[in-house]
Amino acid sequence: MKERPGNQLFDAYFTARGMREVFCDQGRIQAMLDFEAALARAEARVGLIPQTAVAPIEAACQAGHYDFAALGEAIATAGNSAIPLVKALGKQIAANNAEAERYVHLGATSQDVMDSGLVLQLRRALELIESDLAQLGEILSAQAQRYVATPLAGRTWLQHATPVTLGMKIAGWLGAVTRSRQRLLELKPRLLVLQFGGASGTLAALGEQAMPIAQALAEELKLTLPDQPWHTQRDRLVEFGSVLGLIAGSLGKLGRDISLLMQTEAAEVFEPSAPGKGGSSTMPHKRNPVGAAVLIGAATRIPGLLSTLFSAMPQEHERSLGLWHAEWETLPEICCLVSGSLKQALLVADGLEADAERMARNLDLTQGLVLAEAVSIVLAQRGGRDTAHHLLEQCCKRAVAEQRHLRAVLGDEPQVTAELSDAELDHLLDPAHYLGQAHTWVERAVAEHSALTA
Numbered sequence: 001m002k003e004r005p006g007n008q009l010f011d012a013y014f015t016a017r018g019m020r021e022v023f024c025d026q027g028r029i030q031a032m033l034d035f036e037a038a039l040a041r042a043e044a045r046v047g048l049i050p051q052t053a054v055a056p057i058e059a060a061c062q063a064g065h066y067d068f069a070a071l072g073e074a075i076a077t078a079g080n081s082a083i084p085l086v087k088a089l090g091k092q093i094a095a096n097n098a099e100a101e102r103y104v105h106l107g108a109t110s111q112d113v114m115d116s117g118l119v120l121q122l123r124r125a126l127e128l129i130e131s132d133l134a135q136l137g138e139i140l141s142a143q144a145q146r147y148v149a150t151p152l153a154g155r156t157w158l159q160h161a162t163p164v165t166l167g168m169k170i171a172g173w174l175g176a177v178t179r180s181r182q183r184l185l186e187l188k189p190r191l192l193v194l195q196f197g198g199a200s201g202t203l204a205a206l207g208e209q210a211m212p213i214a215q216a217l218a219e220e221l222k223l224t225l226p227d228q229p230w231h232t233q234r235d236r237l238v239e240f241g242s243v244l245g246l247i248a249g250s251l252g253k254l255g256r257d258i259s260l261l262m263q264t265e266a267a268e269v270f271e272p273s274a275p276g277k278g279g280s281s282t283m284p285h286k287r288n289p290v291g292a293a294v295l296i297g298a299a300t301r302i303p304g305l306l307s308t309l310f311s312a313m314p315q316e317h318e319r320s321l322g323l324w325h326a327e328w329e330t331l332p333e334i335c336c337l338v339s340g341s342l343k344q345a346l347l348v349a350d351g352l353e354a355d356a357e358r359m360a361r362n363l364d365l366t367q368g369l370v371l372a373e374a375v376s377i378v379l380a381q382r383g384g385r386d387t388a389h390h391l392l393e394q395c396c397k398r399a400v401a402e403q404r405h406l407r408a409v410l411g412d413e414p415q416v417t418a419e420l421s422d423a424e425l426d427h428l429l430d431p432a433h434y435l436g437q438a439h440t441w442v443e444r445a446v447a448e449h450s451a452l453t454a
Contacts, residue, residue: 014294016132019339022124023332025068031117032085033061035221039108042216046209049103056100060092080325082110107198107206107213111231111319115195118331119223122240123192125335126184132342133181133247137449139349140174143167148442151431152268152359153370155260160370163363163431166269166354168438169257171445173349176250178449183243191240194218197229200318232315234327241309241331244338245302251341252299255292258348262289268359272351291344298341305334363431368406372396374434375410375425382419391415 011020021027040057043049066088074084086105094101105113148167153160196214197203203210218225230236261269271291308330312323363370372392379388395416399409407429410416420428427433 014297014340015336016128016339016343018128019125019336022121022128023336025072026063027121027124028081028117029066029068029071029085030063031120032082032113033063033089034120035108035113035116036086036089036105037061038220039105039217040103041220042213043103043106045216046212048206048209048213049106053097053100053103056093056097057104059096060089065092080110080114082113086110086113107203107210108196109199111324112196112198112229114328115231116221116223118237119192119195120221121332122335125339126188126191128339129244129247129335129342130181130184132339132346133177133184134453136342136346136349137174137177137181137453139346140170140177141446141449143349143352144170144174144442144446147354148439149432149435150354150356150359151363151435153363153365158260160363160366162370162373163434165435165438165442166359167442168435171442173250173254173257174445174449176253178445178452180243180247180250181452183246187239187243189224191236192223193226193230193236194221194223195229195231196225197231201229201231203229231318232320232324234309234313234315234324237327237331238309238313241306241334244334245306248299248302248334248338248341251295251338251345254345255289255295255299255348258352259289259292259296262287262292266358266362268355268362270353270355271348272353291348294344295341295348298337302334302337305330305337360431367399367404368429369396369399371429371431371434372406374428375416375420378424378428379416379419 011017037058040049040054044051044054066085071081071084071088074087075081078084090101090104093104144167146167147170148165150166151163152166152169154162154164194214194217196217198205198210203214206213215225258269258271260266262271270287271289273287308326312320312326312330315323372395376388376392379391382388391413395409395413396406398404399406402409407425410420410425410429411422416425
């Protein structure tokens with residue numbers, strides 16, 4: 001059979017296979033059919049429909065029975081995916097059991113099927129994202145500890161500042177991952193809830209059996225029964241999308257840092273190499289940060305998708321026209337982009353390559369200027385802040401003008417040598433002795449990660 005046109009060319013780069021399976025046509029259809037099967041079981045439990053109707057309905061609730069291309073064509077006329085699917089489901093059941101067909105979709109509305117099906121997909125998506133985030137946290141925790149004492153230039157406004165450590169930088173990435181994991185845990189009870197309200201949200205068609213059926217349906221699907229249907233209250237989905245946006249942004253920060261550290265002029269940290277990875281079609285020497293590109297790309301694309309979710313929140317009355325429709329592909333696409341970003345982040349973080357010698361050389365590019373603050377602080381304690389700051393400023397200017405190391409200039413300055421010995425100056429001009437609380441920040445980030453993982 002001829003394949004339908006699709007957007008699969010870039011999937012392997014931007015999307016994890018497991019996530020694409022969740023949100024492929026089969027995944028969408030099966031989730032809705034799972035709702036229909038669970039509805040039949042719930043209504044039989046309460047006694048609304050005969051128990052004999054359940055097995056025929058369940059047997060027909062297999063996505064493989066349906067022609068996705070035909071359903072796609074029908075959606076264009078029906079206005080949503082549930083209407084043609086329920087119709088096809090009824091025909092499938094009637095072909096084997098006309099009596100059971102009478103009880104399909106009883107009391108539900110199209111949006112119940114689609115929203116609850118989406119929640120089932122999001123539960124699977126959450127499992128994938130949480131697993132990858134936990135794994136990424138483990139990797140970053142190990143890398144932060146590995147490089148806890150490896151100095152490199154801190155950079156503010158893209159210029160050399162005072163020294164930091166690579167472990168401290170990685171700990172920053174780790175902290176963001178841990179906070180995202182915490183956010184996902186917090187929102188799960190709000191997100192993983194049933195949608196079941198019938199035509200206008202009252203479940204009037206089910207009479208006095210409405211609430212028992214709703215509770216039974218939630219139990220069948222292992223979802224929480226919310227305080228009321230949420231057909232046009234979309235905050236749950238937007239909250240989830242927003243957290244995914246935060247994850248993408250944090251991973252984008254990781255990718256941006258690595259790509260800058262991989263620049264030829266820095267050459268301090270690298271993505272792992274592999275045959276054919278990061279090459280150029282014309283320049284044999286290139287080693288491009290192809291993993292970081294995905295992280296930055298996802299962080300760039302997702303805010304626009306999030307704006308669609310936020311724009312779609314003011315939905316009309318009890319059922320929306322167009323705004324609900326705007327969500328259908330938006331949230332799944334966010335999930336897919338985050339999955340691809342996580343996949344690349346795992347590869348990058350696990351195989352991270354660091355050149356400590358290059359970091360040390362780069363720290364000395366300004367010939368000691370990055371440690372002027374260390375000397376100034378000590379002198380300030382002995383002769384006043386303004387005096388010390390002005391003196392060091394002049395020494396730094398002289399070092400640049402004369403193209404000399406700051407240590408040599410300071411050693412020739414009587415106002416400095418009167419207060420600081422050669423040994424003290426050597427100590428102050430050693431980056432390893434001016435790392436502040438870098439070690440502590442690593443310990444704290446690792447501990448927070450470990451506490452969440454335990």
